Amino acid sequence: MDANTLLTTTRSVRRKLDLDRPVEPEVITECLRIAMQAPIAGNRLGAIRWLVVRDPELKARIAEPIRKVGEAAQREYGHLVAPRSLESAKFLLDNIHRVPALVLACLAGRPGGGNAEMTGFYGSIYPAIWSFQLALRARGLGSTITGYHLFGHEEEVARVVGIPADSTQVALLPVAYTTQRDFRPAARPPVEDITYLDRWGERVS
Numbered sequence: 001m002d003a004n005t006l007l008t009t010t011r012s013v014r015r016k017l018d019l020d021r022p023v024e025p026e027v028i029t030e031c032l033r034i035a036m037q038a039p040i041a042g043n044r045l046g047a048i049r050w051l052v053v054r055d056p057e058l059k060a061r062i063a064e065p066i067r068k069v070g071e072a073a074q075r076e077y078g079h080l081v082a083p084r085s086l087e088s089a090k091f092l093l094d095n096i097h098r099v100p101a102l103v104l105a106c107l108a109g110r111p112g113g114g115n116a117e118m119t120g121f122y123g124s125i126y127p128a129i130w131s132f133q134l135a136l137r138a139r140g141l142g143s144t145i146t147g148y149h150l151f152g153h154e155e156e157v158a159r160v161v162g163i164p165a166d167s168t169q170v171a172l173l174p175v176a177y178t179t180q181r182d183f184r185p186a187a188r189p190p191v192e193d194i195t196y197l198d199r200w201g202e203r204v205s
């Protein structure tokens with residue numbers, strides 16, 4: 001797959017996750033090794049930690065708060081989301097415990113401070129998370145960034161899998177092979193409408 005195709009067709013996969021096909025641990029390790037080549041703020045070199053959860057009992061315990069928060073959010077905001085996306089999100093919530101691997105992307109330390117500090121914090125792991133998703137896609141696997149349990153249940157999940165209090169969970173990614181190979185680019189705002197030249201509001205072309 002060429003780079004442009006990979007970059008434009010790596011989607012958040014939920015309904016097309018193959019829940020019955022096992023994922024080899026080495027494939028995840030290989031994708032994480034690639035992910036670690038992503039940029040990271042100089043003062044956070046060495047701060048990234050990944051936790052790959054494969055144990056069915058642990059996955060079931062992690063799934064509980066995710067489902068609770070996700071279903072409550074869907075009840076409140078579901079009407080604002082396209083029906084297709086809502087169905088897809090519902091499928092993931094109903095089946096998250098069955099996804100072969102749940103990967104927790106973590107950073108040593110806790111977020112705080114102003115814009116610069118927060119940018120340096122979350123910006124030190126999101127490039128790696130995206131690289132991980134791209135590497136998975138290149139190998140026929142799919143994933144989605146999720147943050148449901150971070151709404152009030154981060155500590156509960158930390159206790160289940162032993163994450164220390166001074167580490168921050170940034171995202172949880174369900175990972176599985178996909179039941180479909182081809183994905184299409186998503187609808188996004190035209191870049192000409194959101195890109196300015198020299199002065200804010202002045203169009204590039």
Ligand SMILES: Cc1cc2nc3c(=O)[nH]c(=O)nc-3n(C[C@H](O)[C@H](O)[C@H](O)COP(=O)(O)O)c2cc1C
Pocket residue numbers: 010011012013085089092144145146147148186
């Ligand atoms: C910071 C962040 C948090 C997200 N949290 C969730 C989530 O909790 N649940 C979910 O189903 N998708 C989540 N997503 C995925 C988005 O919903 C998804 O990227 C969006 O629907 C666009 O779809 P696409 O990635 O296929 O283009 C998150 C994405 C980002 C970047």
